Amino acid sequence: MGNYLVWEDRYNIGIDRFDKEHKKLFKIINKLFQFSGQQEKGAWVCQEGIKYFKDHAIKHFAEEEAYMESISYQGLETHRRLHEDFSTRTLPLLEKELEQTGYEQEAIYHFLGVCAGWLIGHTLTEDRAILGKEASKWVNLMPEEEQFVVKQTIFRLLHDLFQLEAQVVSECYGGERFGKGVYYRLTYASEKGNQQEVILVFEEKLLVDTVGKMIGDTSGRLNVVIMDAARYTARQFVESVRKRFPSGEAYLLESEHLLTYEQFQKMFDKQLPQYSMLFDTGVGYFAYCSMTPHQAKRKKEAAMQEEQTMTDIEKYLKKNEKENRNQKKKLLVVDDSDTVQLAMKGLLQEDYQITVANSGTSAICCITLERPDLVLLDYDMPVCDGVQVLKMIRSETEFADIPVFFLTGKVDKASVSKVIPLKPEGYLLKSAKPSDIKKNIDRYFAKKES
Numbered sequence: 001m002g003n004y005l006v007w008e009d010r011y012n013i014g015i016d017r018f019d020k021e022h023k024k025l026f027k028i029i030n031k032l033f034q035f036s037g038q039q040e041k042g043a044w045v046c047q048e049g050i051k052y053f054k055d056h057a058i059k060h061f062a063e064e065e066a067y068m069e070s071i072s073y074q075g076l077e078t079h080r081r082l083h084e085d086f087s088t089r090t091l092p093l094l095e096k097e098l099e100q101t102g103y104e105q106e107a108i109y110h111f112l113g114v115c116a117g118w119l120i121g122h123t124l125t126e127d128r129a130i131l132g133k134e135a136s137k138w139v140n141l142m143p144e145e146e147q148f149v150v151k152q153t154i155f156r157l158l159h160d161l162f163q164l165e166a167q168v169v170s171e172c173y174g175g176e177r178f179g180k181g182v183y184y185r186l187t188y189a190s191e192k193g194n195q196q197e198v199i200l201v202f203e204e205k206l207l208v209d210t211v212g213k214m215i216g217d218t219s220g221r222l223n224v225v226i227m228d229a230a231r232y233t234a235r236q237f238v239e240s241v242r243k244r245f246p247s248g249e250a251y252l253l254e255s256e257h258l259l260t261y262e263q264f265q266k267m268f269d270k271q272l273p274q275y276s277m278l279f280d281t282g283v284g285y286f287a288y289c290s291m292t293p294h295q296a297k298r299k300k301e302a303a304m305q306e307e308q309t310m311t312d313i314e315k316y317l318k319k320n321e322k323e324n325r326n327q328k329k330k331l332l333v334v335d336d337s338d339t340v341q342l343a344m345k346g347l348l349q350e351d352y353q354i355t356v357a358n359s360g361t362s363a364i365c366c367i368t369l370e371r372p373d374l375v376l377l378d379y380d381m382p383v384c385d386g387v388q389v390l391k392m393i394r395s396e397t398e399f400a401d402i403p404v405f406f407l408t409g410k411v412d413k414a415s416v417s418k419v420i421p422l423k424p425e426g427y428l429l430k431s432a433k434p435s436d437i438k439k440n441i442d443r444y445f446a447k448k449e450s
Helices: 016-035 042-070 076-100 105-129 144-162 204-214 224-242 261-270 306-325 338-348 360-369 386-395 413-422 434-449
Strands: 167-170 181-190 194-203 251-259 273-280 285-291 330-334 353-357 374-378 404-408 426-429
Touching: 016 042, 016 105, 042 076, 042 105, 076 105, 076 167, 076 273, 105 167, 144 204, 144 224, 144 273, 144 285, 181 204, 181 224, 181 261, 194 204, 194 224, 194 251, 194 261, 204 224, 224 251, 224 306, 251 261, 330 338, 330 360, 338 353, 338 434, 353 360, 360 374, 360 386, 374 386, 374 434, 386 404, 386 413, 404 434, 426 434
Parallel strands: 330 353, 330 374, 374 404, 404 426
Antiparallel strands: 167 273, 181 194, 181 251, 194 285, 273 285
16 A cells, blocks of 8 residues: 555545545555654544544535435445444544554554545445445345354354454454455365355464464474465365354365465455455454355466465465565655656656655655655755755764755855765766766665675
8 A cells, every 4th residue: 555545536436525534545545545654643633533543434425325325226225234344443443453453553554544444445345336336345245143143153162262352343344455465365176156255364473473373383483384284274264164154055165275465355355255254363454255155267377286385375375485685775865846746756667666755744654654775865954954854864863874965055165064964875967967867876785795
């Protein structure tokens, strides 16, 4: 998701007052991202900001439901249920986690990640469905009494298997990303050719802290042994839940897959959930998603084979590690000029991950949330100039060593002397050829890696 939400035209649903409200909710989340980096008053500011976000969201939900009622919208009850789930279950539990952890960074990430993901997903699906632009994703949910049985079964299994006292964060989990996840899909098939799919999503630290400890693994990281043990435990977990709902057809396990988040998202977007629940176990998040049975279009998928499972898992873990290693370097461009921001993005985004900030304050927020590998910093900015920003960077122990290049038109002796004690890596002239600017950046990373 990055470290802030960017409003896009596709988020407009076509009802002016609701579009304005959605934009306001986006802005509130962005403010919370910004305030989360202010250590001295971060907790207090977050408390007030979250209260404001919650009050504003609940008021908006009521107005939206009144409008749907006025046009006799058929999906009103489903929409209302989603609103209630978010406002009466998800938000309070996320708030509780924040309070219990003293507003530590990871809890703030959970809160903002779930809220941002829910807001984007709800706007692009359920809200657009009001005007017939999209179909609701939640039309085939199981009845509430069956949802209750599933929930209680999962509570019991989490306790019996892992001694965890879990809480439901959402009964309408929309596939939002939380932490570093493992996405495990089980596909069941009947003799009639119908397919049913179950996806379990584990926050990595949950597997390490539960399965890892149970098998005596002290590495503190995912490996083949933990993944294999988790896979078999997960199978039994799913079978125990499925036993509570015998169907007219006999379904047998057909295949299993480890998915990337992108694969999970695509698959989740294509299918309708029977139930999709997000839990906070106290040591990590866990989601259980069961998809509506459907007539399968038989196509060959590279499922995990029993005789090759170890190899498959090793490949999966190595691929994840390789992707992390090969991830593009993160550059933060700090400049109050939109023109400069666009020019730098166009020049560098093919080879680097580019984040932009238009002020010193937002730069510090970006650095706090997503530590960049290099900062390109404008010297002249209103309110808080480049020198002040660099002073703040150097004064914080956590990111004092982040390399900074001034991207500036100032190379006079007085300006250079002023910042020498702050140890910038160097200067890039805005007036230089774009190719020369990029060469300097490429050269810096090449030298650092060698």
